[in-house]
Amino acid sequence: MRTKVKNIGLVVLLLFALISLASFQTPSKAQKRKYKVVIDPGHGGKDSGTRGKNLLEKEVVLAVSLKVGKYLEELTDNIEVIYTRKADEYSHPKVRAILANDADADLFVSIHANAMPPGNEHVYGTETYVMGVKNEGRNFEVAKRENSVILLEEDYKEKYQGFDPTSPEVNIAFSIMQEAFQENSILLAQNVENQFAKRAGRNSRGVKQSSLWVLWNTAMPSVLIELGYLTNPKEEKELGTAEVQDYMASAIFRGIRDYINYLESTK
Numbered sequence: 001m002r003t004k005v006k007n008i009g010l011v012v013l014l015l016f017a018l019i020s021l022a023s024f025q026t027p028s029k030a031q032k033r034k035y036k037v038v039i040d041p042g043h044g045g046k047d048s049g050t051r052g053k054n055l056l057e058k059e060v061v062l063a064v065s066l067k068v069g070k071y072l073e074e075l076t077d078n079i080e081v082i083y084t085r086k087a088d089e090y091s092h093p094k095v096r097a098i099l100a101n102d103a104d105a106d107l108f109v110s111i112h113a114n115a116m117p118p119g120n121e122h123v124y125g126t127e128t129y130v131m132g133v134k135n136e137g138r139n140f141e142v143a144k145r146e147n148s149v150i151l152l153e154e155d156y157k158e159k160y161q162g163f164d165p166t167s168p169e170v171n172i173a174f175s176i177m178q179e180a181f182q183e184n185s186i187l188l189a190q191n192v193e194n195q196f197a198k199r200a201g202r203n204s205r206g207v208k209q210s211s212l213w214v215l216w217n218t219a220m221p222s223v224l225i226e227l228g229y230l231t232n233p234k235e236e237k238e239l240g241t242a243e244v245q246d247y248m249a250s251a252i253f254r255g256i257r258d259y260i261n262y263l264e265s266t267k
């Protein structure tokens with residue numbers, strides 16, 4: 001009998017100890033929301049994109065994109081990275097947009113490299129695009145080039161719900177979709193261009209608007225980054241080095257991180 005009482009006493013003591021221990025533990029931090037960021041290295045496989053003397057757009061954008069994803073995964077704890085491709089593979093722009101929409105992503109970042117027609121080799125620098133319905137001058141040329149892969153398809157007008165990348169004025173259902181995200185897309189685009197200028201020492205040509213198909217069909221804030229001109233010999237050479245690729249990736253990473261932090265702070 002005595003032993004039983006003693007045992008009960010011990011159990012009570014033990015329980016008490018456990019309860020006090022639990023109450024002294026610091027409360028675990030509320031689970032942070034994870035933001036899904038789609039990194040979209042432009043082109044790939046049979047679609048090389050533009051080219052310089054030595055560099056192919058599909059190669060340089062993949063190298064930079066993988067570094068951006070690595071920084072996001074290693075240096076943040078609230079961002080999940082989804083790639084549209086991680087190797088030299090062809091992925092249709094429509095498939096990329098669907099992938100982002102199906103993943104219910106918070107952000108879509110498409111990474112490309114730029115080109116100028118012969119005679120304009122002096123032009124260099126970065127540009128970041130948000131979707132827009134007015135394609136003025138040079139921006140329309142970028143739209144035609146970046147949309148060219150869908151122009152190869154004969155029935156693209158039906159397939160892309162009336163989206164006509166050959167028209168300088170794309171007055172379609174875009175206004176319903178991307179317009180809702182325009183403000184946030186511009187914010188991210190500005191972050192990235194600021195980082196290019198300040199941290200990476202690049203010639204930032206600023207934030208622009210263009211009717212880019214891959215942006216038109218995503219249901220989240222979306223930007224398309226042009227890392228630089230492969231038609232400018234100096235910029236092509238620089239973009240081919242691991243050092244400059246690192247700077248570019250680091251700048252994009254910072255732009256995305258600051259944007260997500262801003263979202264968190266205004267929640």
Ligand SMILES: [Zn+2]
Pocket residue numbers: 042043049050057112113146
């Ligand atoms: Zn491209």
